[in-house]
Amino acid sequence: MKFVRDFLDKIKPNFEKGGKFPWLHSTFDAFETFAFVPKTTTTSGAHFRDAMDMKRTMTMVILALMPALLFGTYNIGFQHFHSINPELSFFEGFWDNLLYGAIKILPIIVISYVVGLSIEFGFAQWRKHDVNEGFLVTGMLIPLVMPPDVPLWQVALATAFAVVIGKEVFGGTGMNFLNPALLARAFLFFAFPSSMSGDNVWIAEKADAFSGATPLAEMMIGANLPSTSFWDMLLGIMPGSIGETSSIAILLGAAFLLITGIGSWRIMLSVFMGGALMGLTFNLFGSNPYTQIPFYYHYVMGGFMFGAVFMATDPVTAAQTNKGKWIYGILIGVMAVLIRVVNPAYPEGMMLAILLLNVFAPLIDYYVVDANIRKRMKRWKIKGGQNVQ
Amino acid sequence: MSDIIKIKKGFDIKISGKAIEKVSSPIVSSYALKPSDYIGITPKLLVKEGDRVKAGSPVFFSKQNEKILFTSSVSGTIESIKRGDKRAIEEIIISADSNQEYEDFGTDSLASMLRGNVVEKLLKSGLWTLIRQRPYSTIPNPDVQPKCIIVKGFDSSPLGADYNFLLKGKSADLQLGVDVLRKLTSGKIHINVSATETTCNELLKLENVQINRFEGAHPAGNISVQIANIDPINKGDIIWYIDAQDLAIIGKLFASGRVEMQKMIALVGPEVKNPQYFNVLFGACVSSIVQNNVNSDKHLRFISGNILTGTTITSNGYLGAYDNLISVIEEGDYYEFLGWITPGIKKFSLSRTFLSGFCNLLPSKLRRTAQIDTNLHGGKRALVLTGEYENVLPLDIYPMQLIKACIIEDIDLMEQLGIYEVDAEDFALCEVIDVSKTDIQQIIRNGLELIRKEMGE
Numbered sequence: 077m078k079f080v081r082d083f084l085d086k087i088k089p090n091f092e093k094g095g096k097f098p099w100l101h102s103t104f105d106a107f108e109t110f111a112f113v114p115k116t117t118t119t120s121g122a123h124f125r126d127a128m129d130m131k132r133t134m135t136m137v138i139l140a141l142m143p144a145l146l147f148g149t150y151n152i153g154f155q156h157f158h159s160i161n162p163e164l165s166f167f168e169g170f171w172d173n174l175l176y177g178a179i180k181i182l183p184i185i186v187i188s189y190v191v192g193l194s195i196e197f198g199f200a201q202w203r204k205h206d207v208n209e210g211f212l213v214t215g216m217l218i219p220l221v222m223p224p225d226v227p228l229w230q231v232a233l234a235t236a237f238a239v240v241i242g243k244e245v246f247g248g249t250g251m252n253f254l255n256p257a258l259l260a261r262a263f264l265f266f267a268f269p270s271s272m273s274g275d276n277v278w279i280a281e282k283a284d285a286f287s288g289a290t291p292l293a294e295m296m297i298g299a300n301l302p303s304t305s306f307w308d309m310l311l312g313i314m315p316g317s318i319g320e321t322s323s324i325a326i327l328l329g330a331a332f333l334l335i336t337g338i339g340s341w342r343i344m345l346s347v348f349m350g351g352a353l354m355g356l357t358f359n360l361f362g363s364n365p366y367t368q369i370p371f372y373y374h375y376v377m378g379g380f381m382f383g384a385v386f387m388a389t390d391p392v393t394a395a396q397t398n399k400g401k402w403i404y405g406i407l408i409g410v411m412a413v414l415i416r417v418v419n420p421a422y423p424e425g426m427m428l429a430i431l432l433l434n435v436f437a438p439l440i441d442y443y444v445v446d447a448n449i450r451k452r453m454k455r456w457k458i459k460g461g462q463n464v465q
Numbered sequence: 466m467s468d469i470i471k472i473k474k475g476f477d478i479k480i481s482g483k484a485i486e487k488v489s490s491p492i493v494s495s496y497a498l499k500p501s502d503y504i505g506i507t508p509k510l511l512v513k514e515g516d517r518v519k520a521g522s523p524v525f526f527s528k529q530n531e532k533i534l535f536t537s538s539v540s541g542t543i544e545s546i547k548r549g550d551k552r553a554i555e556e557i558i559i560s561a562d563s564n565q566e567y568e569d570f571g572t573d574s575l576a577s578m579l580r581g582n583v584v585e586k587l588l589k590s591g592l593w594t595l596i597r598q599r600p601y602s603t604i605p606n607p608d609v610q611p612k613c614i615i616v617k618g619f620d621s622s623p624l625g626a627d628y629n630f631l632l633k634g635k636s637a638d639l640q641l642g643v644d645v646l647r648k649l650t651s652g653k654i655h656i657n658v659s660a661t662e663t664t665c666n667e668l669l670k671l672e673n674v675q676i677n678r679f680e681g682a683h684p685a686g687n688i689s690v691q692i693a694n695i696d697p698i699n700k701g702d703i704i705w706y707i708d709a710q711d712l713a714i715i716g717k718l719f720a721s722g723r724v725e726m727q728k729m730i731a732l733v734g735p736e737v738k739n740p741q742y743f744n745v746l747f748g749a750c751v752s753s754i755v756q757n758n759v760n761s762d763k764h765l766r767f768i769s770g771n772i773l774t775g776t777t778i779t780s781n782g783y784l785g786a787y788d789n790l791i792s793v794i795e796e797g798d799y800y801e802f803l804g805w806i807t808p809g810i811k812k813f814s815l816s817r818t819f820l821s822g823f824c825n826l827l828p829s830k831l832r833r834t835a836q837i838d839t840n841l842h843g844g845k846r847a848l849v850l851t852g853e854y855e856n857v858l859p860l861d862i863y864p865m866q867l868i869k870a871c872i873i874e875d876i877d878l879m880e881q882l883g884i885y886e887v888d889a890e891d892f893a894l895c896e897v898i899d900v901s902k903t904d905i906q907q908i909i910r911n912g913l914e915l916i917r918k919e920m921g922e
Contacts, residue, residue: 081800109844113804117797117839121889121906122896123772124794127812127819129843130900131805133850136818206844250847336818340852396851396865445863449881456699 084108102200106207134209136338140329141216141386145181147325148318152177152224155279155315159286166313177224180280181318184219187228191235192218199244208249210392211239217257217386220319221379221427224280226264226271234260234267254434255393258383258427265427273423278315290315291377292416292423300365302377309376320382323375330385339389342401347384350409351375358417366417374413383412383426393434397444404440408433469660470694472681474859476815476894477829478623480772480837482793484731486630488742495750495783496539497556498524502776502786503594505529505603505917508554516543520746521568521590521724524557533604536591538726538747540566556783559748567723575644575719583648587715590724594786595711599688599704600885601917613652613696615706616643618668619659619679621686622771624733626789628658628709629665630742631729635713636667642716643671650705657691668709681859682829683773689891690859698886710789730784734772734793735837736760745784751791752781764796766839773893774906797840805843813837815857815898846901857894862887864895868905871912876919879912889913 090096091104108114109131118125153173158164192215200207218235238260243252265272279288291302291309304314312322320326333339355371362368374380379387388394388408395404408429415425422428500508507528512518518537527533541561549555570590573582584607587593596614598605605611619628632639646654653675658668660678669676677695679685688706692698707715710728717725726747733740738758745754751767759765759780768775769785772792776785784791801807809819813835816822824832854864862883870878889906896905 080802105844112800112802113840113842114844115798115800116841116844117766118841120904121774122893123766123768123775123777123792123839124797124813124837124897125840125842125902126816126898126900127804127809127814127842128816128898128900129805129902130846130849131843132816132818133900135806206846208846208849210849248847250849337816337822338818342852391851392849394851397863398852398855401852441866445866445882448861448863448883451861452881452883455697 080111084111099201102205102207103197106197106200109206130209133338134212136336137213137333137386138216140332140339141213141220141319143325143328144220144319144322144382145216147312147322148220148320149177149181150174151312151321152180152280152318154313155224155288156281159279159283159288162286176280180224181219183228184222184226184231184318185216187231188218188235189215191232192239195236195239195244199248203248205248210249211256214238214256218260220386221257221261221317221382222264223272223277223316224318225277225282230264230268230271234263237263250392253393253438254431255387255390258387258431258434261427262431278317288315290423295366295369295377295416296420296423298365301369302373306373306376309373317379317382320379323381326381326385333385333389339385340391340394340401342398343389343394343405344384346402346405347388347409347412348375350406350411351380351384351413352409353406354410354413358413362417371413374416378416378424379426380412383430384409387426387430388433393437395437395440395444397441400437400440400444403444404433404437407436469678469680470691472679472685472690472694472859474855474857475621475682475684476825476857477621477682478813478837478897479829479832479834480623480735481834482734482737482740483624484626484733484740484742486627486742488630488729488744490744491753493745493749493753494561495544495752496537496541496559496561496746496748497750497783498535498537498559498748499556499783499785500525500535500554503527503535503604504601505914506533508535510546510554510557512543512557514543514545517541518543518559519566519568520726521570523589523591524559525554527604530606532588532607533593534588534591535594536568536724538724540564567725570718570722570724572720572722575641575648578648580648583645586718587645590718592711592715592718592724592726595715596705596707597787599692599698599706599888601913602888603917605703605705609703611650611652611703611705613655613704614646614650615655615657615688615691615704616646616674616712617686617688617706617708618657619663619686620771620789621659621681621683622773622790623683624731624740624790624792625686625771626729626731626742627662628668629663631710631789632665632667632713634667635710635716636670638713638716638720639667639709640671640716641719642712642714643674645715645719646707646712647673653696655691655695656709657686657695659686684859684891684894687888687891689887693860693886700880700885702885708787708789711787728789730789730791732758732791732793734768735834736763736765736793736795747784747786749784750781751778751784754791755780755793759793764798766794766796768792768794772837773897774890795838797838797842799840801840811836812842816900841902843900843902845903848901848903850900853898853900854892854895857898858891860886860891864892867912868892868903868908871908871915874912874915876916879916884909884912884916 153176238256242256242259352371358367411429412425508525519540523534539561541559544558544560547556656674656676660680770788867882889910892905
């Protein structure tokens with residue numbers, strides 16, 4: 077790989093101060109460090125460092141998203157052909173399904189990355205920062221929470237909104253308090269409701285005769301149970317957002333995140349606990365059919381699983397303290413089921429539950445840390461009262 | 466004997482190059498005092514180039530407290546005074562005589578001395594500077610009484626020296642040192658030892674002390690971790706601490722009336738051919754120690770102290786005042802093609818995204834040795850991940866919140882979050898595992914210094 081290194085070293089001066097393109101420095105740096113881990117050494121503090129860095133962290137999350145992406149791609153194709161021919165079985169026309177799905181999803185991914193990364197690179201250059209890798213994950217999450225029939229210009233608009241208003245105005249990566257990918261979805265949900273709800277958007281180019289209602293929509297209008305079986309919902313053979321349908325694929329990703337230690341097990345576990353808690357409470361006191369479904373149906377319908385594994389666990393927007401993570405997660409689970417069952421305006425409660433708790437996460441942390449501060453103040457007072465102002 | 470205090474968080478990095486129990490006495494002709502070894506000290510020189518000094522002669526004093534003298538460990542001639550930016554004094558270099566001459570500080574019986582006399586003797590001999598205080602890790606104000614004094618009896622840091630070996634045969638000096646400390650405080654004298662490693666009677670048989678036994682991975686040997694478990698520090702509290710080897714030097718002063726600043730240090734690290742111990746005086750030049758004993762075909766970094774908290778020196782630099790280790794590791798100034806995606810069976814990481822990360826789940830004896838160098842392994846990024854630091858910080862402190870409080874220089878918040886209970890070294894492991902490559906120790910040090918100046922200490 078010496079020739080790559082030589083080439084980079086040769087063109088590098090062009091992007092330094094005084095070179096031809098100093099305004100492209102961040103961009104050059106992003107590509108250079110992508111190819112080579114820099115030769116920077118420690119100058120202060122510990123003399124050696126862990127081999128782990130932000131690039132690897134983010135890459136691991138993207139790897140964890142792959143099962144959901146691959147299944148989602150196939151499912152787009154299958155749902156499309158299935159709506160035309162309801163007799164079609166899942167593995168019939170395997171390559172047609174995959175190809176159709178790829179044709180649908182690739183433009184969405186490309187738009188999301190191109191729009192988002194352009195803005196990120198621009199802001200990094202403006203602030204004279206290195207480019208943070210966070211958007212590599214966000215850029216993949218955005219397509220996965222979109223309906224397959226979403227217009228591309230809306231994806232572009234939502235991505236731009238999420239990156240600029242959701243992240244950069246607060247200071248960029250690490251400073252935002254709302255999950256950018258969910259913000260993109262919420263933006264579309266409220267700005268263009270017709271593209272994000274109803275029965276027509278969840279299957280790409282659906283045949284008109286086919287109903288195409290998602291399980292959540294069926295429950296909203298008072299079905300006793302969704303028409304899709306529990307196992308089909310678990311596997312993900314149903315209409316829905318691109319990456320959200322298959323709980324199995326998402327759980328594969330979850331296992332990867334937990335084994336590598338990148339995803340917070342506290343948050344994942346507590347979201348499921350919260351969902352179960354609210355589901356069981358409804359079972360006890362509820363009156364309509366939606367309150368009576370087993371709590372684990374909530375896990376496999378809509379975006380609950382995807383939200384719990386990939387959205388709620390975003391370290392920047394989640395609670396940051398370990399105790400806070402439990403509270404944050406449980407409340408997300410509770411709110412998601414509560415909004416689904418009780419609020420007739422929004423079939424999907426997960427998105428709103430996570431955004432709501434994103435807003436409250438700093439408050440949760442505040443009280444967790446405050447307890448630590450109080451404990452310390454109490455000890456100070458007992459030991460040497462006169463020292464405390 | 467008290468119960469064992471178990472430290473449950475932390476991590477022992479397993480690397481090669483631990484010193485074997487062999488000691489040599491190299492011939493060292495150059496020595497230096499480095500004012501930067503002491504936090505918060507502005508030196509005022511008492512000598513000029515060409516002056517003669519004996520072991521125990523004052524070389525400079527602290528502008529902040531004129532009573533605190535810094536003395537030479539060796540008799541010889543002031544060779545040069547090296548200055549850096551803004552003419553700050555970096556090194557006062559002394560070339561040694563062939564015969565060691567000593568200043569005489571008298572051998573009055575300790576029993577008849579009052580606290581004032583003991584303090585004066587320590588200040589004059591320069592051995593006062595061996596004692597440090599928490600908070601801030603500065604040399605303490607002699608007019609203050611600490612609530613207790615801690616004697617550091619083991620080192621849990623990577624390749625740390627074996628105190629059983631360092632202290633061999635120093636029973637009498639140590640006991641006399643303890644008796645000196647007894648004069649300085651009405652509080653307890655704590656001897657902090659390792660429950661698993663410490664076996665020497667030199668420490669375990671000391672009288673008029675409380676022996677605390679600690680078990681667990683690094684940072685179990687850090688003073689902050691120990692204080693948190695035996696006598697937590699509150700705002701306004703002062704605790705003093707001293708290394709056991711330095712305590713023996715104080716004992717010797719009261720026995721012989723001479724400043725014999727000799728200590729045993731270890732030369733360690735993966736790039737050392739024969740890691741072993743050396744008997745040297747304070748401030749010794751390391752060149753004769755490292756010469757012909759390191760893999761000189763590689764680009765090396767020499768560190769006075771351990772690889773987590775030590776100071777970078779050159780191969781003919783000088784030993785730091787509080788250090789008993791010279792660590793040598795390889796510089797990591799190389800590019801690595803797509804290095805961030807390799808499976809990493811050989812790389813050092815606590816992260817389980819590397820295959821080697823899984824080995825860290827094993828107890829340290831079964832682990833393979835990690836290969837380390839000084840490469841940063843990535844670029845500096847925003848603080849993104851959470852919940853990582855907590856795994857290696859055995860203190861009741863919220864590390865991320867405290868770090869951010871230090872960055873924004875919010876003194877009230879730093880206080881509330883427990884800044885008095887910590888030192889920069891406690892965050893060394895956090896710094897090692899940090900994926901955003903933030904220099905956390907420097908941030909904490911800056912926070913401590915800000916408070917210290919605000920408090921006028």
